[in-house]
Amino acid sequence: MIIAYDPDTQARRPVERARALGVFEAAGDRQAVRIIRRIPTRAGPGGALLDEDAVDAMLLRAHGELQRLSEEFQQGPRVVSLLRPLIDLLRVEATGPIRVVDVGCGLGFIIRWLAATQALGADVELVGCDYNATFVAQAAALAEAEGLACSFAVGNAFTLDQPATIFLSNGVLHHCRGHDLESFFEHQHQPEVQAFVHYDIAPTALTPTGAWVFHQARMREPLARHDGVLSARRAHGDATLVAAIRAGAPAFVPLVFDATSQRSPWLNVMRPVLGVRPPLAVALRAALGPLARRLTEYAVPTSAGAQDQDPSQR
């Protein structure tokens, strides 16, 4: 609500302060209203506009604090625990480079962490994408400062010139709802894509309380504190995500690692959903070893299992 992009060009669009306030006032979200009222404005043709630089500075602070949470919750090793076996399988038959693309990478922490640790191997190309040019510029500068072999791009991760082998995201899914969620998976239904791994907040009974505790304890930026708790409330259940994968990317076998019903809420913080090409599903289970028992597989619908074409042609 405080940042907007043109859906066609992905160009940044100005946000009217009154409009943003109206949305949250209508929702009765007084905390969000207070946060927006504190954002500096500039004059626009139809009234005051939220100052983009101030919004970006606030979002950067929030993402810096989010990175801290990712570090604390060991998000890098979590991602590696699933991506490494997957990439080992793909490497056997790979004819070109294996490219991992982080969708909505923000400051690119996970991509930079993977580059810093080389946990996936030096041959894996690591790319972070985000609509926000400020985030991408900072992510690239941070990577450069540490001499990391990864790259970042402004724009739509699903329309890269160099296609992804694996799409990855962290904390993005809860931003998509209804048709947008299906569309998110539909965009990954590309011939070159072999798998996707999307981590998001696990919606357990303890999630809202846990999110509040951690955002109060760990964050100072009011936006980060408030949005983190809202995000936890918006987290999707396993069934919603599996249904969206089935609808959007039916050629992929939907898998849930640490399905919400099978895991203690104390242990579940970020829960990944995966989609893999059918031949990979069995092999992945073997490659995961003991971790495989935490993988819940959902059958590919028979009507869609043989399809492997661009969803726009279905």
Added chain:
Amino acid sequence: MIVAVVLCLMALCDGALSGFRAAAGRNALVRKQQYYVRAAAHGLVAALAALAVLGATIGLTLGVAEDPAGRYEGFVAAGGRMLVVYLPYSVLVLGALAGLAIPRFEVRSVLTTLILGPSTLLRPLIIMAGAVLAGVGARDPVVASLAWLAALVVLAIEFVVARRHYPDLDLPPVGRGTTDTIGR
């Protein structure tokens, strides 16, 4: 004397951790062990300064007391009551921090979820609870006041270190690195 030494060690430890917390989330690099070591040192120095001021204040109140020995006993008893609250909390937190050395990311994550996150949120309440208990049992109002003052000073360390050394996210200058605007 043991009570005073234990409380001082706790305050120094808490100061170092306050420095860490003040710096956390303010540096987006991946490799930042040195950054955190410096942050802990900032907290430690702030805690040392706070202890020096509190020690001098306690010394001053002992110097002007009509019954210095009685007041000293009062301080020791108040410190003992503080430890009743602070020791279990410290053991829990330090135990969890020691557990972070276990090279399994899921263990580390669980320690964070169950102990380190909630204990950070409870820390101000724990510190004030110790001061309340120390003050309630003290007959000497000077002892009670200093117990409260000590608690407030300890609570202020993270705030002061954050304001002085880590007021905003520290980012490298932009315009470097590999970026592109993409589309096909």
